[in-house]
Amino acid sequence: MSVASLGYIGFEVSDLGAWDSYLTGFLGLMPGRSNGTSARYRMDDRAFRLQIDEGKADDISFIGLEVETWEGMQALRGKLDKEGVKYAPASDNLKAERGVRDLIVLTDPAGLQVEIYVGATVLTSVPFNSPAGVSEYLTGEQGAGHVVLASEKIDEVRDFYTRLLGFRLSDTIGIAIAPDFTLTLEFYHCNPRHHTLALAPMPAPKRLHHFMVEMATMDDVGFAMDRIEKCGVKQTMTLGKHSNDRMISFYAATPSGFEVEVGTAGIAVHDEVWRVTHHEVTSMWGHKRCS
Numbered sequence: 490m491s492v493a494s495l496g497y498i499g500f501e502v503s504d505l506g507a508w509d510s511y512l513t514g515f516l517g518l519m520p521g522r523s524n525g526t527s528a529r530y531r532m533d534d535r536a537f538r539l540q541i542d543e544g545k546a547d548d549i550s551f552i553g554l555e556v557e558t559w560e561g562m563q564a565l566r567g568k569l570d571k572e573g574v575k576y577a578p579a580s581d582n583l584k585a586e587r588g589v590r591d592l593i594v595l596t597d598p599a600g601l602q603v604e605i606y607v608g609a610t611v612l613t614s615v616p617f618n619s620p621a622g623v624s625e626y627l628t629g630e631q632g633a634g635h636v637v638l639a640s641e642k643i644d645e646v647r648d649f650y651t652r653l654l655g656f657r658l659s660d661t662i663g664i665a666i667a668p669d670f671t672l673t674l675e676f677y678h679c680n681p682r683h684h685t686l687a688l689a690p691m692p693a694p695k696r697l698h699h700f701m702v703e704m705a706t707m708d709d710v711g712f713a714m715d716r717i718e719k720c721g722v723k724q725t726m727t728l729g730k731h732s733n734d735r736m737i738s739f740y741a742a743t744p745s746g747f748e749v750e751v752g753t754a755g756i757a758v759h760d761e762v763w764r765v766t767h768h769e770v771t772s773m774w775g776h777k778r779c780s
């Protein structure tokens with residue numbers, strides 16, 4: 490039994506106002522119903538895909554991993570029980586806040602809160618409408634996008650997401666940092682999105698290196714690039730095409746310092762025919778660091 494997709498992402502941020510402008514004006518997410526002090530944003534028919542809470546961390550604070558069915562949720566609970574993995578059934582308050590029917594809360598070996606749930610709220614009567622004119626975000630079975638986590642405890646983190654939660658390795662990229670040192674990034678899928686999760690085995694000031702949102706068309710990405718200057722956003726990497734998922738994307742700094750990747754046209758992975766491979770570069774072209 491494995492999780493099916495990244496359903497939502499939570500960030501703890503020091504400047505809610507800057508994030509609100511960033512998510513709506515620059516990325517084009519639609520404001521959703523807020524819950525208390527949390528602000529929530531939509532990318533599709535789901536009640537929310539991103540949530541921001543005020544705090545000092547300026548980092549990712551939780552991820553929601555979706556299970557497809559009620560039976561699948563029970564099977565995953567059974568597996569975690571069998572493995573002796575600690576988890577907490579969510580309170581009615583937390584379930585209501587997330588808008589899901591069932592939810593358990595775990596902590597990954599690096600300390601990130603991982604929420605596994607079933608039965609997310611869908612708002613068919615309030616259609617998604619991007620305030621910046623994004624035609625569509627590619628979500629559906631591929632979920633909200635991807636997250637790249639940095640951790641020194643790579644063996645434990647890998648074991649948690651693969652053996653316990655069912656993520657499968659897509660491929661690896663070796664980056665030559667020095668003549669005698671190569672950093673190997675690991676990319677994992679849990680649905681046809683090439684990677685929902687990537688792990689970087691390194692110490693870092695924040696858990697999250699970047700998160701990625703995938704837009705439906707190249708025009709959507711182009712229009713987002715046109716908004717960089719208008720929205721006072723700092724671009725961090727030029728347009729480029731990744732070697733492994735073939736995503737055409739650019740990167741920008743968020744108000745919390747970590748980055749967002751805005752992309753389109755990533756390839757789909759199908760387990761029956763997929764072969765795990767290794768790449769020596771992160772990008773076929775582009776993705777040059779901006780000064």
Ligand SMILES: [Fe+2]
Pocket residue numbers: 635637699700701750
């Ligand atoms: Fe990425």
